[in-house]
Amino acid sequence: MPKLMMTVLLLLMVLPLSFGACSPKGLQNKKRTVTVAGSTSVMPFTEKLAEHFMVDHPDFTVDVQGGGSTAGIQACLNNTVNIGMSSRQLKDDEKRLNQIIICYDGISFVVNPKNPITALSLKDIRDVFSGKIKNWSELGWIDRRIDAVTREEGSGTRGSFEELVMKGEEIDDGIMVQDSNGSVKEVVATDPYAIGYISLGLVDAKVKAVTIDGVRPSIETLKLGEYKIVRPFLYVTHGELDDSGKEFVNFVLSEAGQNVLKKEGLIGAYD
Amino acid sequence: MIKKAFTKEHFVKWVLIAFALSSLLFLFLIFIFILAEGLPLFHKIGLKNIIFGFKWAPTKGSFGIFPMIVSSFLVTFGALVIGAPLGLSCAIYLSEYSGKKLKLFLKPALELLAGIPSVVYGFLGVIYIVPLVRNYFGGPGFSILATSVILGVMILPTVISISFDSLMSVPKTYREGSFAMGATKWQTIYKVIIPAARSGILASFILGMGRAIGETMAVIMVAGNALKIPTSVLDPLRTLTSNIALELAYATGDHRLGLFSTGVVLLVIIMALNYIANFAIKRRVLK
């Protein structure tokens, strides 16, 4: 019995140490890492970019985390990560960070596909989220409470939403909060009486985007300036980026990188 | 040879002391850190303003966590309403009505139930319970009701196993004496066994409460996370734990300290519950 225990303990100790040798092709020491964190709106697109980038640069590892725009900005300020992702403009006390615009994205307001409403005005949206309008009957549907969903305070999408739509009015206390684009989309996709706002690039068949003041949110209307709820996707850095980071950012801003973004439904940085 | 063994013994003793000290360091590191970061804000803003404040808007200087304290307690009591009677009944069934074979089968089953990660409970809650509440009761589905149901199921293993242990430790003679006086099984259970085991049963409820109030991931998924105090069981809510999880990643300065203060409140509540539970058990041992 003691012998068995000894072997088990030994195994437990040796296994973790052996992963120093198990890195692919032993390139561990030469591996170049870029750490990115922040906006949940930007994250899936950064992941896509990272996937493409690592195909051509196998000695690179790009680590992508979520957390929200403010979390990414904070992580950047703390030097926890190389690059922070933000989906809103930087605030005054954050301006000491370098910012690089990688693309533009619209915020679309989505309802459940079962919801017959297809058009709303900006004022409607403002009133719903400030709590003035609480029932769908006030917007032309049935007598049923509106299940509105907003993002958490640190969200860049929420920040841009508050700046471009709420214009100073506070979001009501009783409105539900979810902490990522994906989870807002999920709530709207499963609750017929829900309404929320998500990144335009994430809209698909699961949810329905409504027109705002007559304008349908799409890449064309964004480019033409007709759909006005637009925000930049930023990469922020604290001081100079190291070489690995620079290479990744160069890829993102290159034609190849921009094409990846445009294919996903975003507007290029130069458009 | 004897001298060698002596110094080896000494060496071993000091290594073990080092281990014990390191453990102590680790254990108290988290305590001290949370207290160190969490207490200053109470001083700065005032205990009353934080615990009884109604508005949580830390970026604007409001640190009121009262709605969240209320919400945490509401779902915890809700979890008890669902989990305690059910759990106690199962424990009674297990100890008084089931044979050895069933006992052997049910214990591992309980442990499997306890081992299922909370995110899985939350996920199943979102897929099945939330729509159920929305379609049959109203509201968005993300509600006290949905959260209580999920938490109630999650505390079942705790309530059942501790109550079971407590019931089983009631001496056989109690039962035999009761039967000898012509009581039926239920009368025996109701008037003799449960009173005898009551402190252990109570302890199981309190520990279940501790588990429910500390749950985070499952709650974030089904509670809706609205800041207002809920006015009906169908309203969405935000608990103390969810608040920390939602805001942790981006909170800075006083906002971050506010989260630690929330942590201190949670610590106090849970340590109080643990203390009460252990106290209840101690009373039984002394009896």
Added chain:
Amino acid sequence: MRINPRFIDKIVKIGLNAQAFFTVGILVTIVAIIFFKGSPYLNMEFIFSSPEDMGRHGGIFSTIVGTVFLVLLSIFVATPLGVGTAIFLTEYTKESWFTKTIRFGVESLAGIPSILYGLFGFIFFVIKLRMGWSLMAGVLTITIMILPTIIRTSEEAIKAVPRNLRIVSYSLSATKWETVTKVVLPSAGPGILTGIMLSVGRAVGETAAVIFTMGSSLRLPTSLMDSGRTMAVHFYILAREGISMEKAYATALVLVLSILCINIIAYYIMNRVTSKYS
């Protein structure tokens, strides 16, 4: 009119039966749902390929690796510390302020919610100690989380070893350490291992403490400073964001199966005790 107590007895029996059945039913339903919805997507490819496209495609290999590394390393650190502390508390000291303090710490930490570990680990390890989201931060946090359990179960197991065994050992002129390693530990071994398995189970399912310390990178972690996902974190993200219900169920299935295996191993170890000494 007094109701016949025997009648009440029968009703109660049916009621309790029904509730027990219902509770077991809940467990069976949960496991069945996960099994039936997850198993169609569980195959060799799922286990051995890493997530692609945010988890929409591919498997969970990097998350399995992340989980294994996190849990093994945490056990590696916590076990010697915890068992050593337990040995120290039971064999090498008398009751004193020192032992009482450790016990107080262990008991108090017993019920701390995992989010507080996440809060602590994130601010202390990730930010203040500048580890970033990393395996290291995760391991340290999980170690602290499981340390009380290991200390407590080890202490109980060691205390349960009959005094006679020790007395006999000393009477044969064995030293204290020899007694501990050759007599006490082997006999307490299964109890200690059960505590370790319990902690493994808990760490595998842990999400709140892990997501804030180890992070959620989809890459395969190859060094201590790398970030990575555990299966539980991956499942949480898949489920919340509605990325892929199928993959979510499959991941949940792997999680539940892992925990089932861990429980079975723990039971097997525990039963070796009873068979040895009965």
